[in-house]
Amino acid sequence: MKLVVGLGNPGLTYKNTRHNIGFMFIESIEKDLKLDFKIDKKFKAMICKEKIDNQDVLFVKPITYMNNSGEAVKAIVDFYQIDTEDIIIIVDDMDLPVGKVRIRRNGSSGGQKGLNSIISLLQTNEIKRIRIGIGKGEDAINHVLGKFSKIERESIDLVMDKAIYILKDYLELSFENFMSKYN
Numbered sequence: 001m002k003l004v005v006g007l008g009n010p011g012l013t014y015k016n017t018r019h020n021i022g023f024m025f026i027e028s029i030e031k032d033l034k035l036d037f038k039i040d041k042k043f044k045a046m047i048c049k050e051k052i053d054n055q056d057v058l059f060v061k062p063i064t065y066m067n068n069s070g071e072a073v074k075a076i077v078d079f080y081q082i083d084t085e086d087i088i089i090i091v092d093d094m095d096l097p098v099g100k101v102r103i104r105r106n107g108s109s110g111g112q113k114g115l116n117s118i119i120s121l122l123q124t125n126e127i128k129r130i131r132i133g134i135g136k137g138e139d140a141i142n143h144v145l146g147k148f149s150k151i152e153r154e155s156i157d158l159v160m161d162k163a164i165y166i167l168k169d170y171l172e173l174s175f176e177n178f179m180s181k182y183n
Helices: 018-033 066-080 113-122 138-145 150-172 175-182
Strands: 001-008 038-040 045-051 056-063 088-093 101-104 130-134
Touching: 001 018, 001 066, 001 150, 018 045, 018 056, 018 088, 018 130, 018 150, 045 066, 045 150, 056 066, 056 150, 056 175, 088 113, 101 175, 113 138, 130 150, 150 175
Parallel strands: 001 056, 001 088, 088 130
Antiparallel strands: 038 045, 045 056, 101 130
């Protein structure tokens, strides 16, 4: 089973903020595939299991708030016995220009606290990730919790329009070919 996790913060206050780019990515796929998410309190997440191209895929949006995302991911990984090789995290990245997509097989959290929580609780940095650029702001906290400008939103919408294709390429291509296609 593949585990596809979009990171963000729950609630209307955070909807469409830069930090919720992972949620936005999953929600774009949700719309295209007409997925039906349910809140699962034991996992502290909204989840949806779907079969795509003969593969079981579990989509997850943790409701733990960003900094504790690892709690939801760890509970799901333990329950479903998912190998870390089958996990991919969609996360915001302030070090990338707005709308730039970068795929990585592993590495540090780069200061992203949700990713850091996952790495810490799973005790490995060998976790694939789709990093989506949100650009830098003078005040990091206000920047990540702020909304995109109209021009930024146009760049983000282009990425969201491709989310379903990015997912399908992830499922179909070797990871090296997947990275080559998008990096």
